[in-house]
Amino acid sequence: MDNIAIVGVAQTKYAKRKKDKTCADLVFDVTRAAMEDAGLTLGDVDNVVTVSNDFIDGRTISSMAVGDAAGAHDKNISTVEGDGTFGALYGAMRTLGGFGTTLVVTHAKGSEGDVRFITNGMFDPIYQRLLGLESISSSALQARMYMDRYGLTEEDFARVSVKNHANGKNNPFAHLQLDVTVDDVMNSEKLADPLKKLDCSPVSDGAAAIIIANESHVKKAKTKPVWVRGMAHCSDAYLLGDRDLAVPQSLAAASKKAYTMAGISDPLKSIDLVELYDAFSYMEPMWLEGMGFCEAGKGARLLDQGVTAMSGGLPVNPSGGVLSSHAMLVAGLARIIESVLQLRGEAGQRQVENAKTALAHGINGACGQAHCVWILGNQK
Amino acid sequence: MEKWLEQVEPLTFKGQIAVPYTWWAGETGSLFLMGLRDKETIMGCRCNSCGTVYVPPRRTCAQCFTDTGEWVQLSNEGTVQSYTVVRFSHPLQPVEVPFAYAMIQLDGADVSLVHLIKKDLDKLEKGVRVRACFKEKSERKGHILDIDGFEII
Ligand SMILES: [Zn+2]
Numbered sequence: 175m176d177n178i179a180i181v182g183v184a185q186t187k188y189a190k191r192k193k194d195k196t197c198a199d200l201v202f203d204v205t206r207a208a209m210e211d212a213g214l215t216l217g218d219v220d221n222v223v224t225v226s227n228d229f230i231d232g233r234t235i236s237s238m239a240v241g242d243a244a245g246a247h248d249k250n251i252s253t254v255e256g257d258g259t260f261g262a263l264y265g266a267m268r269t270l271g272g273f274g275t276t277l278v279v280t281h282a283k284g285s286e287g288d289v290r291f292i293t294n295g296m297f298d299p300i301y302q303r304l305l306g307l308e309s310i311s312s313s314a315l316q317a318r319m320y321m322d323r324y325g326l327t328e329e330d331f332a333r334v335s336v337k338n339h340a341n342g343k344n345n346p347f348a349h350l351q352l353d354v355t356v357d358d359v360m361n362s363e364k365l366a367d368p369l370k371k372l373d374c375s376p377v378s379d380g381a382a383a384i385i386i387a388n389e390s391h392v393k394k395a396k397t398k399p400v401w402v403r404g405m406a407h408c409s410d411a412y413l414l415g416d417r418d419l420a421v422p423q424s425l426a427a428a429s430k431k432a433y434t435m436a437g438i439s440d441p442l443k444s445i446d447l448v449e450l451y452d453a454f455s456y457m458e459p460m461w462l463e464g465m466g467f468c469e470a471g472k473g474a475r476l477l478d479q480g481v482t483a484m485s486g487g488l489p490v491n492p493s494g495g496v497l498s499s500h501a502m503l504v505a506g507l508a509r510i511i512e513s514v515l516q517l518r519g520e521a522g523q524r525q526v527e528n529a530k531t532a533l534a535h536g537i538n539g540a541c542g543q544a545h546c547v548w549i550l551g552n553q554k
Numbered sequence: 555m556e557k558w559l560e561q562v563e564p565l566t567f568k569g570q571i572a573v574p575y576t577w578w579a580g581e582t583g584s585l586f587l588m589g590l591r592d593k594e595t596i597m598g599c600r601c602n603s604c605g606t607v608y609v610p611p612r613r614t615c616a617q618c619f620t621d622t623g624e625w626v627q628l629s630n631e632g633t634v635q636s637y638t639v640v641r642f643s644h645p646l647q648p649v650e651v652p653f654a655y656a657m658i659q660l661d662g663a664d665v666s667l668v669h670l671i672k673k674d675l676d677k678l679e680k681g682v683r684v685r686a687c688f689k690e691k692s693e694r695k696g697h698i699l700d701i702d703g704f705e706i707i
Contacts, residue, residue: 304697308644
């Protein structure tokens, strides 16, 4: 693969009901801020990828409504409907395909719709949607299967929530900045067993943008480039019952491909931090297993041993993760942005010391049907 | 510009999108749904190539990327592989809370069917045996909810 790098990033503060901004306002703000970060002008941006979802926006071909705000007037613009990491992967491919620089921008105002109705729309209309399944209840099926398979407890998941909410307090962009204990999580409102309110991410509004440049264009930007060392995505079966929900096999496949591309054989040794898509607390240990940081069923042990803490060998979600801010679709791009800030040494209070290599991760579909893995480094 | 916004409620507009759809259930789906409606039987299909028995049935096996072949009548009984008791209410839900969703591997199938369990929620655990309960014949209309739910045996 030719060398490409992320040279500009921007994100909004995540919040519920951002009444001061429309979707276009959010896109405009982060587009401008990402260019400012990179020290580039609109003339330097060769093409634009927007990431949106019609159900969230409440209109069809929603991407066409934010092109103006993304600076795409008279430019090559295309769209990805899915998580921002997948949009970024497509943007990276366009950059590899001959464009000098690509802007990828994603936005969501989930609080303006009803997330239960929207996520119910993920399911097939004949066999699953009519049962009323949506994101919390389907994830609860996955959490339960995972617990039963490996003898995990609700407290194992609660500890993830405690860690990530505490990390979120160091992140000025985070929606939630909570001091919570395991008891608080365990005593929070029961939604769908084993998931309780504090096991679930909030519904946040926000936007994020990155600029990807090929090597010949990297020097135009004023920032320290963050190099894309590996990237891959893989998908599992659509119907929940077709999958082994306790084993994220598409994540394992994507991770393996991304590691190979990055020349990584021992991820635990080579990677300094992980920003992963923890829409629910149980996902963090499960995804860490899929990423090959430990054996199946041992993800929770990494937390118990302190490995995933800020002071541990592999800090996971120093930003507070998706549990602290969940702007749908934006959340994956935010994982990339957080990794970039870490690798530039600009992550402020949440900075992981000496971070050289990071893994950023996003998911698409119910219960992590598809996974996208990025290996980023401050060295090529 | 943001200052004055703090003093007021934002102007918002209620969405009106309600697009009627009719989804053709497909040849395979129709046979499955008619089996529920007319005979209280749950039909699956077997992949000719890898032997996987799917329910709901489908035309193609994604693993093998081939046409699935024969129809298989499955048992109306099966084993719970996973479950969740839902405690929040939402207009989406077809029944009052609390109720459970379960992934049920019917005898004879290799994959799980997601469906409802309404009673004996405290007896739910992995491995529990359940049986499909059908709606009254007059109420069945070729719908996944012609199976009213599953009951713990
Ligand atoms: Zn097959």
